[in-house]
Amino acid sequence: MAKKETKAELRARVDQVLAALDREYGTEYICYLNHETPWQLLIAVILSAQCTDARVNMVTADLFKKYDSVEKFAKADANELEKDIHSLGFFRMKAKNIISCCQDLMERFGGEVPKTIEELTSLAGVGRKTANVILGNIYNEPSIVVDTHVKRISKKLGFAKSEDPEKIEYELMKILPRDHWILWNIQIITLGRSICFARRPKCGECFLKDLCPSAQKTIS
DNA sequence: CTCCCGATAT
DNA sequence: ATATCAGGAG
Structure with a gap:
């Protein structure tokens, strides 16, 4: 059994992991x-709940032509929208939320997407994860997105311990430098899609294997 | 806590 | 057959 990692050792490992992620994936906000x-x-992220982004893109390609404004979604027929997004799963709830959300955007925010976490999470279908994607990706506001990949991989790396996404968000805020918060989401999702799968992670060929406690266990 | 829910990979 | 997917609401 290895000695328990000190805080200084953890900080050093965080820096090494961030450097490795930057080297491997770059620092562009994709x-x-x-x-x-x-x-x-905003709508794409609402649709992406429990569904891959690739399939969301297949639907939104046509969806954003049919509904080409917030107002169109606000006035959409629920049954018709349900059919339009059926293949993504949770289609009844998502359709209802999107219509309600867009009505709210028209009535309360002049058709614009708000810029604060409180305003964003007051919209139907928008929780902390979705709100943080908007803040980081659209408004360049440092934020931590805790989705399934970030939760799984942050825990494997020993950077978070909680099961609660909001608590993980705060754990990561303490340990990651603020200027790397948005990048963390993007880089970890890229890692989760290509190497660190939920099912059979390819630890043996992962560029973080020497820095990851979970990989050390799996390999040796 | 449960429920929402289809498509895909294994 | 089963686990998983850029989660959120009641």
């Missing part, structure tokens, strides 16, 4: 959900 406007990203 987005896997196709969109041209803030409101399109």
